[in-house]
Amino acid sequence: MSVVESLSNSMSIEVKESCEETAQRGRGRPRDEVARTRILEAALEVLQEVGFANTTTDAIAERAGASKATIYRWWSNKAAVVIEALRKQVSRDTPFADTGDLVNDIHLQLQGFVEFLTGWRGRVFKAFIAAAQNDPAFAESFRTDWILPRREEAKEIFERHKERGALAKNVDLELLLDAMYGPIYFRLLAGHGRLDADFAKSVGDMTIRSLVTS
Amino acid sequence: MSVVESLSNSMSIEVKESCEETAQRGRGRPRDEVARTRILEAALEVLQEVGFANTTTDAIAERAGASKATIYRWWSNKAAVVIEALRKQVSRDTPFADTGDLVNDIHLQLQGFVEFLTGWRGRVFKAFIAAAQNDPAFAESFRTDWILPRREEAKEIFERHKERGALAKNVDLELLLDAMYGPIYFRLLAGHGRLDADFAKSVGDMTIRSLVTS
Amino acid sequence: MSVVESLSNSMSIEVKESCEETAQRGRGRPRDEVARTRILEAALEVLQEVGFANTTTDAIAERAGASKATIYRWWSNKAAVVIEALRKQVSRDTPFADTGDLVNDIHLQLQGFVEFLTGWRGRVFKAFIAAAQNDPAFAESFRTDWILPRREEAKEIFERHKERGALAKNVDLELLLDAMYGPIYFRLLAGHGRLDADFAKSVGDMTIRSLVTS
Amino acid sequence: MSVVESLSNSMSIEVKESCEETAQRGRGRPRDEVARTRILEAALEVLQEVGFANTTTDAIAERAGASKATIYRWWSNKAAVVIEALRKQVSRDTPFADTGDLVNDIHLQLQGFVEFLTGWRGRVFKAFIAAAQNDPAFAESFRTDWILPRREEAKEIFERHKERGALAKNVDLELLLDAMYGPIYFRLLAGHGRLDADFAKSVGDMTIRSLVTS
DNA sequence: ATCTAATCGAGACGGTACGTCGAGTCTTCCC
DNA sequence: GGGAAGACTCGACGTACCGTCTCGATTAGAT
Numbered sequence: 076m077s078v079v080e081s082l083s084n085s086m087s088i089e090v091k092e093s094c095e096e097t098a099q100r101g102r103g104r105p106r107d108e109v110a111r112t113r114i115l116e117a118a119l120e121v122l123q124e125v126g127f128a129n130t131t132t133d134a135i136a137e138r139a140g141a142s143k144a145t146i147y148r149w150w151s152n153k154a155a156v157v158i159e160a161l162r163k164q165v166s167r168d169t170p171f172a173d174t175g176d177l178v179n180d181i182h183l184q185l186q187g188f189v190e191f192l193t194g195w196r197g198r199v200f201k202a203f204i205a206a207a208q209n210d211p212a213f214a215e216s217f218r219t220d221w222i223l224p225r226r227e228e229a230k231e232i233f234e235r236h237k238e239r240g241a242l243a244k245n246v247d248l249e250l251l252l253d254a255m256y257g258p259i260y261f262r263l264l265a266g267h268g269r270l271d272a273d274f275a276k277s278v279g280d281m282t283i284r285s286l287v288t289s
Numbered sequence: 290m291s292v293v294e295s296l297s298n299s300m301s302i303e304v305k306e307s308c309e310e311t312a313q314r315g316r317g318r319p320r321d322e323v324a325r326t327r328i329l330e331a332a333l334e335v336l337q338e339v340g341f342a343n344t345t346t347d348a349i350a351e352r353a354g355a356s357k358a359t360i361y362r363w364w365s366n367k368a369a370v371v372i373e374a375l376r377k378q379v380s381r382d383t384p385f386a387d388t389g390d391l392v393n394d395i396h397l398q399l400q401g402f403v404e405f406l407t408g409w410r411g412r413v414f415k416a417f418i419a420a421a422q423n424d425p426a427f428a429e430s431f432r433t434d435w436i437l438p439r440r441e442e443a444k445e446i447f448e449r450h451k452e453r454g455a456l457a458k459n460v461d462l463e464l465l466l467d468a469m470y471g472p473i474y475f476r477l478l479a480g481h482g483r484l485d486a487d488f489a490k491s492v493g494d495m496t497i498r499s500l501v502t503s
Numbered sequence: 504m505s506v507v508e509s510l511s512n513s514m515s516i517e518v519k520e521s522c523e524e525t526a527q528r529g530r531g532r533p534r535d536e537v538a539r540t541r542i543l544e545a546a547l548e549v550l551q552e553v554g555f556a557n558t559t560t561d562a563i564a565e566r567a568g569a570s571k572a573t574i575y576r577w578w579s580n581k582a583a584v585v586i587e588a589l590r591k592q593v594s595r596d597t598p599f600a601d602t603g604d605l606v607n608d609i610h611l612q613l614q615g616f617v618e619f620l621t622g623w624r625g626r627v628f629k630a631f632i633a634a635a636q637n638d639p640a641f642a643e644s645f646r647t648d649w650i651l652p653r654r655e656e657a658k659e660i661f662e663r664h665k666e667r668g669a670l671a672k673n674v675d676l677e678l679l680l681d682a683m684y685g686p687i688y689f690r691l692l693a694g695h696g697r698l699d700a701d702f703a704k705s706v707g708d709m710t711i712r713s714l715v716t717s
Numbered sequence: 718m719s720v721v722e723s724l725s726n727s728m729s730i731e732v733k734e735s736c737e738e739t740a741q742r743g744r745g746r747p748r749d750e751v752a753r754t755r756i757l758e759a760a761l762e763v764l765q766e767v768g769f770a771n772t773t774t775d776a777i778a779e780r781a782g783a784s785k786a787t788i789y790r791w792w793s794n795k796a797a798v799v800i801e802a803l804r805k806q807v808s809r810d811t812p813f814a815d816t817g818d819l820v821n822d823i824h825l826q827l828q829g830f831v832e833f834l835t836g837w838r839g840r841v842f843k844a845f846i847a848a849a850q851n852d853p854a855f856a857e858s859f860r861t862d863w864i865l866p867r868r869e870e871a872k873e874i875f876e877r878h879k880e881r882g883a884l885a886k887n888v889d890l891e892l893l894l895d896a897m898y899g900p901i902y903f904r905l906l907a908g909h910g911r912l913d914a915d916f917a918k919s920v921g922d923m924t925i926r927s928l929v930t931s
Numbered sequence: 932a933t934c935t936a937a938t939c940g941a942g943a944c945g946g947t948a949c950g951t952c953g954a955g956t957c958t959t960c961c962c
Numbered sequence: 963g964g965g966a967a968g969a970c971t972c973g974a975c976g977t978a979c980c981g982t983c984t985c986g987a988t989t990a991g992a993t
Contacts (some may be wrong), residue, residue: 142942602824
């Protein structure tokens with residue numbers, strides 16, 4: 076069983092497909108957008124079923140009813156296909172809780188995130204993070220499109236808690252968010268312990284304790 | 290089959306056998322500990338030079354002056370060798386701090402870990418985590434040969450702090466460790482913020498605050 | 504899976520496709536007949552230089568400028584390649600005589616076979632037979648890829664002699680072939696007597712005598 | 718599944734074990750003759766069960782309750798052990814038939830030989846012949862100890878038939894014997910057709926036909 | 932109504948690494 | 963010093979996957 080797959084994806088991945096590209100269409104047969112879609116769907120299915128390491132381009136091609144040549148014509152390598160497939164799936168989860176009560180917000184948010192990770196989206200999300208470790212361009216996208224917007228959303232809410240006095244002004248929000256999410260990411264990726272509602276509760280409690288004393 | 294090897298954290302080539310090791314020594318030629326050490330060292334060198342993805346068992350074997358068969362006799366696959374090699378080095382270069390002072394221990398440990406992650410070993414470590422997400426066998430090795438032994442090491446020290454009364458008896462050590470390491474893993478993998486001594490200090494402070502109130 | 508390939512005894516690199524070959528040509532890149540030829544030639548060269556026991560698939564692949572995968576796509580194992588390579592050469596250098604005269608055909612064929620066995624290919628052939636005794640898979644290849652095709656070739660010619668009336672209809676061709684080749688195999692393997700043109704002549708004479716009276 | 722095993726047995730095989738060797742016994746523990754016997758018996762058993770190609774020294778050692786070192790101390794390689802083990806088993810079969818009637822003698826002899834080959838001794842005999850192809854020393858022994866004595870025996874009987882006038886004086890007995898045994902050896906080793914009483918009968922008939930007309 | 936060029940499915944190809952297996956050697960302890 | 967146990971080096975095996983390539987068949991815009 077092969078373990079490594081991330082050879083030379085240091086180069087940027089061509090994913091952008093702007094609509095106006097059809098304008099410059101030359102003479103020949105136009106790109107088959109159906110095939111493209113089938114390939115991405117197939118990639119996601121295979122990925123979910125067997126994991127990244129056991130995902131082969133042959134398997135994707137076969138399931139998509141496409142040929143490997145078609146895959147490699149449009150994506151530079153296996154990782155690029157899978158990553159583009161993942162990108163669409165990991166887009167949205169529940170918005171940050173905003174009940175007006177700090178303790179409640181934290182607990183609800185952690186509960187929701189753990190729920191999101193438990194289930195098939197968790198598997199995909201793990202693959203998503205893994206992919207980001209191997210490809211700088213994808214890592215950038217991971218931060219910009221996923222991590223940062225969600226942190227901004229959370230920080231806005233925490234800012235309101237600060238204004239209400241529920242949260243001390245001098246609390247480092249970056250650190251607070253790391254304290255909340257870090258342990259959950261850790262268990263997700265290292266798998267050394269259960270990742271369930273109880274754990275979410277404990278992490279929330281601990282986070283809150285570290286705040287109250289400050 | 291994974292190779293559990295939490296017997297001796299001795300840093301050198303000592304063939305010294307502790308009492309319980311003589312028990313399992315039957316007849317026949319004993320395991321060549323020198324070869325074992327050479328293999329781990331070679332793995333580390335290859336890892337450093339060509340990166341995780343380009344590390345091959347043949348290269349390790351050749352550099353170690355050992356045969357592939359010997360590698361596969363003692364480690365279930367390439368991943369296991371590489372993981373153990375790196376973990377050994379960490380245990381050696383960054384043993385869990387044991388100064389007798391809880392606060393100090395936590396800070397020192399986090400400083401050491403962040404330092405470890407800054408540099409080429411950090412890149413390798415990220416590759417490990419990525420690989421673990423993709424391949425169940427690798428994930429198992431990663432947990433068994435890296436995560437769990439390190440945690441055991443830390444928990445023993447915390448247990449002593451509990452006995453001394455520096456730490457409340459009812460503290461959940463698993464949770465404590467997640468609180469310490471989680472934020473660091475998070476920044477390592479998501480890259481949304483700096484991963485330096487200051488951050489380590491902040492995480493340590495926060496962890497300790499959450500303990501004092503409990 | 505053994506590769507039956509009794510289609511074209513063409514001695515060169517012709518990619519010419521006969522009528523029934525187009526039938527099995529589906530879509531996709533067609534088999535590279537040049538590579539196939541190169542592999543068989545390389546096998547023969549390696550065989551000659553280092554002997555059967557020291558012939559490796561890697562060596563054949565490298566010399567042929569092919570990949571091992573290609574070899575194993577078309578031949579079930581090393582033995583099959585080597586057997587086919589040698590058999591092809593024999594069919595080419597020593598095609599079954601077809602002069603129209605039965606007596607002549609038999610004598611020429613036995614002369615050619617004895618000549619073949621005298622020299623390096625005789626040594627290789629002995630190694631083949633030895634290997635066939637020890638390994639069922641090899642034995643199967645040896646029968647399918649060597650013995651049977653050669654016998655079919657001969658039987659076709661004998662059938663024509665039957666139609667011309669030179670050979671009685673009730674002659675058992677299997678037995679006839681055993682009578683011709685058996686004594687030669689016997690001396691080759693047991694080495695109890697000379698294996699030369701005189702012997703071939705004598706065996707031919709004796710075989711013919713046994714036919715005339717029948 | 719490995720096919721080849723005959724690497725470097727071109728060197729002569731040390732088998733001689735004269736009884737007076739015990740006289741020159743030195744200081745240490747004397748050779749364990751029981752172990753030697755066990756090894757040879759084990760070799761024969763393994764050989765019969767799995768064939769030469771699948772016979773491993775480990776398997777022999779394990780079954781014999783011996784160690785590989787002991788095997789290699791007394792035999793130069795795997796072939797040497799197996800050959801010595803075989804040598805004793807293939808020693809005797811039925812003596813050449815001598816009924817006074819030439820036709821009868823030939824048929825009886827061929828029947829007996831085919832019977833001998835059918836059954837477990839046939840398997841061993843095949844391995845015996847195969848071994849002779851790879852080792853000159855063993856080939857010599859095969860000829861001297863097995864082939865030639867039996868041919869002499871047969872020739873004596875045929876000489877008496879000549880004196881009685883049942884056989885023409887000018888018949889080449891060597892050739893006659895090759896005609897009788899060759900086809901049987903051929904089928905035994907190439908396995909392209911049945912090797913049974915019917916075949917023996919046919920070969921006998923054919924041999925006799927070739928004689929009568931001469 | 933062709934011609935021409937880009938695209939598609941299929942699948943063979945060179946290459947690289949994998950993990951396994953067997954041969955024959957060596958090292959320890961036991962007798 | 964022989965023998966059992968078993969770890970070691972060496973080298974070939976056959977497999978798997980990657981990314982490239984070459985076919986014949988499609989599919990439009992250009993001529």
